[in-house]
Amino acid sequence: MKKEAFSSRKRSFKREECQADLVIIGGGMAGTCCAITAARQGLQVVLVQDRPVLGGNGSSEIRLWILGATSHMGNNNRWAREGGVIDEILLENLYRNPEGNPLILDTILIEMVSNEPGIRLLLNTAMYDLVKSSPDTIESALAFCSQNATEYLLKAPLFVDASGDGSMAFLAGAAFRIGAESADEFDEPFAPDDTYGELLGHSLYFYSKDTGKPVRFVPPSYANREIAKLPRFKSFNLKDHGCRLWWVEYGGRKDTVHESETIKWELWRVIYGIWDHLKNSGEFPEMATHTLEWVGTIPGKRESRRFEGDYMLSQKDLVQQRQFEDAVSFGGWALDLHPADGVYGDLPGCTQWHTKGVYQIPYRIMYSRNLKNLFLAGRIVSSSHVAFGSTRVMATGAHNAQAVAMAAVLCQESKLLPADLLVPSRMKILQNRLIRSGQYIPGLRLSDEAELARQATLLPSSTYRLQGLPMDGPWKSLEFAMAQLLPLTEGEVPGIRVRLKSSKATQLRVSLMGSKRKGNFTPELILAEKEFEIASGESTLLIDFECTIKNSEYYFVAFSANDLVQIKTSNTRLTGLLSVFQKFNKAVATSSRQEPPEGIGMDSFDFWLPERRPDGHNLGFELDRSVQMFSAENLCNGIFRPTSQTNAWAAALDDTEPSIELRWDSEQKIKEIKLFFDSDYDHALESTLMGHPEHVVPFCVQRFSISDHQGNRLAQVRDNHQSCFTLRFDEAVTTQSLKITLEHPSATTPAALFGIVCY
Incomplete structure (x- = not known):
């Protein structure tokens, strides 16, 4: 036993000192992805999380989808889903958890962090103080774990604040902002006035389940029994649950840092008031057998402090899709602001205006302009309130944080500070390392002279040539205008033959459309248009636009809406090919055309959206000449997803053993091989609540092998479901060739690769 006598002096908690290359405060999605990225590059990392699980707003404690x-x-x-570690997490979650159980996501995050020997994970540990060695340099941080009564002294040359509220940056004295800037400061016409409010609030979610027997509910005394009197009550969808209840929001008029507990109590009042109304108002008899399964105890926080970097991202950077020399990430969520009064106001729950395409995010917003060794990650990065409305979401924050991690790696390797990486030569190294790791930066490609695959001769066993797609899919009504996206090369547009079925004679307009900005998928330009008389019954339609195009990129072959007509689709799914419809998703829009009010600085344009699988069939069609869209040369162009072209090699479907061989003129010493697969970057992989129809993306090659010039098998994989596969050797392999042999994902989907990278 242990026995201690009375001490007249105050005792101290146990203290442990941790020395690391990088200390990360905050274990949300940003901090988690930052830690994994840095550790995989060889850094010793301490990840400090004040909760018992990782994931922040994406964890089972809050349950917001990523x-x-x-x-x-x-x-x-x-094709805009984020790359790198956050993509790996979402694909692993799809593989293990297509139902969207938030508890399973918890296990994936903990497993991925604990599998990295370079990460020291401190859960239930809150940073509460720090020491500065000089006014602009952090020397160490102090943190306390309530579960093991241990105080930690955390020392490192570099720190990352991914805490959400910016706890470390705040204590260190960094410049920050709370609330909305005036419209004049950054020339932002969308900046809100005081009637709308300057801050987004918190949300709290709940889950219910049907027990199959009557369940009564006695509301707690603090429940809001007057919920039906709220101004927006009639617009509430009370039968939703989980993060579909994002509109249960409050706190935008409060101090969202120091009054967070007060906000939580008010959200509890609302949640239990909603449930009381459902159970006891008599208006919902079908809820008699339902019970509350879970109510959040921690609200999902949207906004508090934003810290100042060497640049502040603002509205026009996003809307105009400005280019940055220091681009390291990208965004694309709507500029999404919420009224400060939340559920107690009479305004709609959010105001979302989309940009015409994705936008670059510069590195300069990811470190403090005041603290030399402090990176910023997550929602606290340097942006205006309006731009924050887009950058704040979890996948964007996680993608930014991966750039922060790689920047920290370069700093540690060369004993630099964050701002030192702005030198163009260093920035190029950072961008290349990010792209090599799976990060996507719009407009940039891997350009590394040391990379070996680009020096090889590529020998494919076959190449898929697009002559058309079999007309073997279901009939699709033209209730909405439909378009097939086609990557066409400059020159004469090929003739297109489709199969139609009409309930009576009618007319149909077919247009060839393009985007004003290369790489966007907002069709604003009508390049050619034809009007056709359609007979009753089934018929074949030949479309010859008699048009020549100057740019090699994606074009829309668009069929006007006509609910009398159906068009034949195809069961073949093909990398870089999809159909879209002129309609809207009510989760993020209210119309198939975005028409913002005059003077708020946002664009008007039509939405052309894909359908989710198991729908989302391509158009069935025949071309009068084939289109070359899958050249093996794409494998070394340094872009690993569709952009203005497919950027992929695909094998012919009748190739029974598709392969690609890399052959060099002399022997090469290879330490690492990376393969980039098609995990359908167009498909949103919401992590919780929303289910998905598959556990592996149908385009993704699951089975493949890699062999050297002597036929020695270097790797054989049978269950791949990830975008990026990395094979590293303890000792370099000497070979004059590599052969990658693939299996087609299915009888209707050819094997495809976006890239091969060797070092």
Whole structure:
């Protein structure tokens, strides 16, 4: 036993000192992805999380789905899901958890962090103080774990604040802002006035379940029994649950840092008031057998402090899709502001205006302009309130944080500080390392002279040539205008033959459309248009636009809405090919055309949206000449997703053993091989609540092998479901060739690769 006598002096908690290369405060999605990225690059990392699980707003404690530029597939951002570690997490969650159980996501995050030997994870540990070695340099942080009564002294040359409220940056004295800037400061016409409010509030979610027997509910005394009198009550969808209850929001008129507990209590009042109304008002008899399964105890916080970096992102950066020399990430969620009064106001729950495409995010917003060794990650990065309305979402914050981690790696390798990386030569190294790791930066490609695959001769066993797609899919009504996206090369547009079925004679307009900005998927330009007389019954339609195009990129072959007509689709699914419809997703829009009020600085345009699987069939069609869209040369162009072209090689479907061989003129020493697969970056992978129809994306090659020039098998994989596969060797392999042999994902989906990278 242990026995201690009375001490007249105050005792101290146990203290442990931790020395690391990088200390990260905050274990939300940003901090988690930052830690994994840094540790995989060899840094010793301490990750401090004040909760018992990782994931922040995405964890089982709060249960918000992870989204970013794909925006529920409700905007014109095609193939825009974030890359790198956050993509790996979402694909692993799809594989293990297509039902969207938030508890399973918890296990994935904990597993991925604990599998990295370079990460020291401190859960239930809150940072409460720090020490500065000089006015602009952090030396160490102090944190306390309530579960093991231990105080930690955390020392490192570099720190990351991913805490959500910016706890470390605040204590260190960094410049910050709370609330909305005036419209004049950054020339932001969308900046809200005081009637709308300067801050987004918190939300709290609940789950219910049907027990199959009557369940009564006695509300707690603090429940809001007058919920039906709220101004917006009639617009509430009371039968939703989980994060579909995002509109249960409050706190935008409060101090969202120091009054967070007060806000939580008010949200409890609202939640239990809603449930009381459902159970006891008599208006919902079908809820008699339902019970509350879970109510959040921690609200999902949207906004508090934003810290100042060497640049502040603002509205026009996003809307105009400005280019940055220091671009390291991207965004694409709507500029999404919420009225400060939340559920107690009479304004709609949010105001969302989308950009025409994704936008670059510069590195300069990811470190403090005041503290030399402090990075910023998550929702506290340097942006105006309006731009924050888009950058704040979890997948965007996580993608930014991966850039922060790689920047920290470069700083540690060369004994630099964050701002030192702005030198163009260093920034190029950072961008290349990010792209190599799976990060996507719009407009940039991997450009590394040391990379070996680009020096090889590529020998494919076959190449898929697009002559059309079999007309073997279901008939699709033209209730909405439909378009097939086609990556066409400059020159004469090929003739297109489709199969139609009409209930009576009618007319149909077919247009060839394009985007004003290369790489966008907002069709604003009508390049050619034809009007056709359609007979009753089934018929074949030949479309010859008699048009020549100057730019090689994606074009829309668009069929006008006509509910008398159905068009034949295809069961073949093909990398970089999809159909879209002129309609809207009510989760992120209210109309198939965005028409913002005059003078708020947002664009008007039509939404052309894909359908989710198991729908989302391509058009069935025949071309009068084939289109070359899958050249093996794409494998070394340094872009690993569709952009203005497919950027992929695909094998012919009748190739029974598709392969690609890399052959060099002399022997090469290879330490690492990376393969980039098609995990359908167009598909939003909401992590919780929303289910998905598959556990592996149908385009993704699951089975493949890698062999050297002597036929020695270097790797054989049978269950791949990730975008990026990395094979590292303890000792470099010497070979004059590599052969990658793939299996087609299915009989109707050819094997495809976006890239091969060797070092």
